[in-house]
Amino acid sequence: MTTETLSPTRERSRTSNRLRAMMTQENLITFVVAIIVAGAVIVPLAVLFVSSFKVLDPLGWDTAWGFGNYVEMFTDRIIPKAFINTLIISSGSTVLATFLGVSLAWINARTNCPGRDYLEPYNLIPFFLSPFVGAIAWHNLGEPQTGLLNNLARDVLGIEGAIMNIDNIWGVIWVTGIFFAPLVYLFVVGSLRRMDPSLEDSARTTGAGLVRTTMTVTLPLVMPGILSGAIIVFVTSAGEFGVPFKLSAPYGWETLTTQIFSKAVGDDANHYLGAAMSMALGIITVFLIWVQQRYIAPRSFTTVTGKGFRPNVLDLGPWKWVAFGYNLTFIAVAVVLPIVCLIIVSLHPVWTGKIVWADLTTINYVKTLFWWRPEAISAATNGIGNSLILAFGGASIAMVMALVISYMIHRTKGFGVRMLDFLSVVPIGFPGIVLAMGVLVTYIQTPIYATLWILMLAYITRFFPYGQRNISSIMLAISEELDQSSRMAGASWFTTLWRITIPLLKPGLFAGWILLFIIFLRELSISIILFTTGTETLSVGVYYLTNFENEPLTAALSMAQTVLLLIAIYAFRRFAGREALTA
Amino acid sequence: MTSNSDIKVSIEHLYKSYGAETAVKDFNLDIAQGEFVTLLGPSGCGKTTTLRCVAGLERPEAGEIRIGGETVVAPEKDIYLFPEHRNIGMVFQSYAVWPHMTVFDNVAYGLRVRRASGAEIKTKTMKALELVGLDHVADRFATKLSGGQRQRVALARAIVYEPDVILFDEPLSNLDAKLREQMRDEIVRLQKEVGITSIFVTHDQSEALVMSDRVVVMDKAVIQQIGDPEDIYANPVNSFVANFIGVTSLLEGKLTARSGETCEVEVPSTNGGAPLRLRGTGAPAAQTGDRIFFNLRPEDVQLHLDAPDVSDGQNVIEGKVIDTIYLGSFLEGRVSASGHEIGIQIDHYENLRPDQTVWLTFRPEHGLCLTD
Known part of the structure; x- marks a missing residue:
């Protein structure tokens, strides 16, 4: 009825209304933000893609377009092997980390293992520490001649030779697997803890034993979480630079990341070949992350029923002490042993594999931390200052960005929203070293190259999604009606954001900030590509010392970084709680 | 009473506590083959704890439970069988249907655990699904089913391997009112059809009355x-x-006097009026002067708008209407007499105003005298 009587003038005024409606604060701001984020995320990847088709001539003077870099990846003497090594390391670490992560989560969430609530924070510590430092510590524990454990075995047990050799591809799998176990843990512990116990009880009353119930009911129910965690570990291991750089590359097992590094800064630097290798690595990781986000994450089962909930745990009987011992062993191997080893090594002028009480000294700490002393090594002392600037500044900027983006994704319907949602997943798919190659080839001829700004730009671009997820999870839990009532009461969009939304999000903002602070404080694979003399970070300092100086100096700076991280972890536990981690 | 060999489940002197709080105290019950027994009581009365002790999901501190003649738990004799070794079936309040399996796999689970042959699994599972009317959705995932259908899957899963006893832990309380009645009747039909011994826990007295052969009323762990x-x-x-x-x-x-079965009870007024003098029955052991709780059900009380003729020994109470509630087919009302509130139920329309004086009559055999 009404449509028939509409006059042409009303038709026209409706169109202009729609045009005016599009020019809202909301639409303008989401659009502008989407463009900025797209610039930060897409440009380096696009330039990386283009650069990978530039082939350097043999003399290194000029480039020509072609597929030469991709051909070389298959014909090169080392790269195909590095590729296979990366696959072996990633698969191995995924299997190890998944086994450790799932078993520890199951023990802590579903059994009566003694002290499980107290053990959990320690199970998670490796998540926050630097795997590179872990590799350094394990090198000093398991090197055949100078390894502390090997020397103890010779002295105490009287064993000839060595009980282990950590400096190979298996050592990389060992250290990476241990350090990434908490990733899997965090993916499964929530659903294990909240699972309706009658799902398991009904298997028991139906006639299945404890083992069968766990295998056919409990684990399949958390399988989507396990798979997600496993994929994340695979991708993270494939992009991990520090561990293979320390433990396998010097002994003949190169990986894609160590090869990309040598193409970026080595003597035979070839940014275009490095770009092609980064593309190859990036395509694999992006594909896996896409599978995880698209097919695995949405499959998770609803196992929470709310009603009739009775939080009970499995009585393991005497086996609970086995579980307890297993848990303690993990903490010893992943946290205590490496830290104790670093402390011991860092107090020796030279490290020969044996504790020499008479020689203990603090000179290594003086050389690596006290920048005002003449004997200070500037590559090391620069690190703390630069890393703290990057961590404070980067975490703050990234959280502001994350806040704005989360708000837009969840609370507005502006133009840029879908694009923002997509853009805040993309960086997760690319290992830091790949993104850093993109940033390097993009900005190498601009003034920000060789400044801290290029590092900060790359850090934020790579890691803001973590902060964004932290905020989003809380924002989804807060009713949108709280915002809407503010608008009803007459407040503008911005006033509502400032007076209502941000105060409600404070816990998430803080948790996200500390998480990013921790990540930035230990960051290696971006920094190693983008640093220059003067802009060394803590991890770059450690790299410098381990490469050009000796183990005790390396251990000293590693300890300094570890102590800073432990303080940040304490703050995180104290103020943020474990819920913030599961985002 | 049933003979000893017919007893399927036997619970003796069961005791269970959570820390300082006693959950079940000195619970004794024999359940005959094919019997449907309901444990009824308010939440926290110990009914679910008792059921979970039978299932093996909780371990009692004392007592003994036998299922099919075999002792499944007896702490004093150091006997405890895991739930999977008790040959029971259980249906949970939250359905607990496994979302990662199809309806068929859910129901077949117990048979697979018992290493039944492929053909047997197929025929028995399909038969159980037919019994609950779900054979047409056997290949569907349980997550695609409604609440009522899920509870049917849980039911089929619990009966398919013909356990000695089936335990129901408030299985209807997650369903909406109409579905609840339907499922209630279905469980009763199925139980009679299969003839399986059942223990049913509920806090809903109407469920208990409709479904059970016997009702066990519990309160405060006893x-x-x-x-x-x-x-x-x-x-x-x-x-x-x-x-x-x-x-x-x-x-x-x-109690003021007793003549044969009839007790004379004096209920003091709480508003300064005359005490109520009522005749009831019961309390055979009570002595004159003992405290008596006089119970009167609303449906046993007749309402009169004028003073009634009381020649046949009925009790008469004069009171004032407090209020009435219209419930469709009948009215519920409250009448105040000497400061006490008495519930009434009237199945025909009466124009009752608040404060209107009315008379209530009831027979002495409807006034139940209890000592505690």
């Missing part, structure tokens, strides 16, 4: 009364049972 539904309703042993099963007006007074 059995209050065991009996068939009619018996429990008509002859509650104490005022808790009287109040919990159906609706009752409870008047506290003293």
Whole structure:
């Protein structure tokens, strides 16, 4: 009825209304933000893609377009092997980390293992520490001649030779697997803890034993979480630079990341070949992350029923002490042993594999931390200052960005929203070293190259999604009606954001900030590509010392970084709680 | 009573506590083959704990439970069988249907665990699904089903391997009212058809009355009364049972005289008026002067708008209407007499105003006198 009587003038005024409606604060701001984020995320990847088709001539003077870099990846003497090594390391670490992560989560969430609530924070510590430092510590524990454990075995047990050799591809799998176990843990512990116990009880009353119930009911129910965690570990291991750089590359097992590094800064630097290798690595990781986000994450089962909930745990009987011992062993191997080893090594002028009480000294700490002393090594002392600037500044900027983006994704319907949602997943798919190659080839001829700004730009671009997820999870839990009532009461969009939304999000903002602070404080694979003399970070300092100086100096700076991280972890536990981690 | 060999489940002196709180105390019950027994009581009375002790999901501190003649738990003898070794079936409040399996796989689970042959699994599972009317959705995932259908899957899963006893832990309380009645009737039909011994836990007295062969009323960790539904309703042993099963007006007074079955009870007024003098039955052991709880069910009370003729020994109470509630097919009302509230039920329309004076009459055999 009404449509028939509409006059042409009303038709026209409706169109202009729609045009005016599009020019809202909301639409303008989401659009502008989407463009900025797209610039930060897409440009380096696009330039990386283009650069990978530039082939350097043999003399290194000029480039020509072609597929030469991709051909070389298959014909090169080392790269195909590095590729296979990366696959072996990633698969191995995924299997190890998944086994450790799932078993520890199951023990802590579903059994009566003694002290499980107290053990959990320690199970998670490796998540926050630097795997590179872990590799350094394990090198000093398991090197055949100078390894502390090997020397103890010779002295105490009287064993000839060595009980282990950590400096190979298996050592990389060992250290990476241990350090990434908490990733899997965090993916499964929530659903294990909240699972309706009658799902398991009904298997028991139906006639299945404890083992069968766990295998056919409990684990399949958390399988989507396990798979997600496993994929994340695979991708993270494939992009991990520090561990293979320390433990396998010097002994003949190169990986894609160590090869990309040598193409970026080595003597035979070839940014275009490095770009092609980064593309190859990036395509694999992006594909896996896409599978995880698209097919695995949405499959998770609803196992929470709310009603009739009775939080009970499995009585393991005497086996609970086995579980307890297993848990303690993990903490010893992943946290205590490496830290104790670093402390011991860092107090020796030279490290020969044996504790020499008479020689203990603090000179290594003086050389690596006290920048005002003449004997200070500037590559090391620069690190703390630069890393703290990057961590404070980067975490703050990234959280502001994350806040704005989360708000837009969840609370507005502006133009840029879908694009923002997509853009805040993309960086997760690319290992830091790949993104850093993109940033390097993009900005190498601009003034920000060789400044801290290029590092900060790359850090934020790579890691803001973590902060964004932290905020989003809380924002989804807060009713949108709280915002809407503010608008009803007459407040503008911005006033509502400032007076209502941000105060409600404070816990998430803080948790996200500390998480990013921790990540930035230990960051290696971006920094190693983008640093220059003067802009060394803590991890770059450690790299410098381990490469050009000796183990005790390396251990000293590693300890300094570890102590800073432990303080940040304490703050995180104290103020943020474990819920913030599961985002 | 049933003979010893017919007893399927036997619970003796069961005791269970959580820290300082006693959950179940001295629970004794024999359940015959094919019997449907309901544990009824308010939340926290120990009914679910008892059921979970039978299932093996909780371990009692004392007592003994036997299923099919075999002792499954006896802490004093150091016997405890895991749930999977007890040959029981259980249906949970939250359905607990496994979302990662199809309907068929859910139901077949118990048979697979028992290493049944492929052909046997197929025929038995499909037969169980037919019994609950879900054979047409066998290949569907359980997550695609409605609440009522899920509970049917849980039911089929619990009966498919013909356990000695099936345990129901408030299986209907997650369903909406209409579905609840439908499922209730279906469970009863199925239980009679299969003839399986059943223990059913509920806090809903109407469920208990409709479904059970016998009802066990529990309160504060202790059995209050065991009996068939009619018996429990008509002859509650104490005022808790009287109040919990159906609706009752409870008047506290003293025994003043007794003649044969009839007790004379005086209920003091709380508003300064004359005390109520009532004749009831029961309390055979009570002495003159003892405290008596006088129970009166609304449906046993007749309402009169004028003073009635009381030549036939009926009780008469004069009171004032407090209020009435219209419930469609009948009216519920409250009448105040000497400061006490008495519930009434009227199945025909009466124009009752608040404060209107009315007379209530009831027979002495409907006034149940209880000592506690």
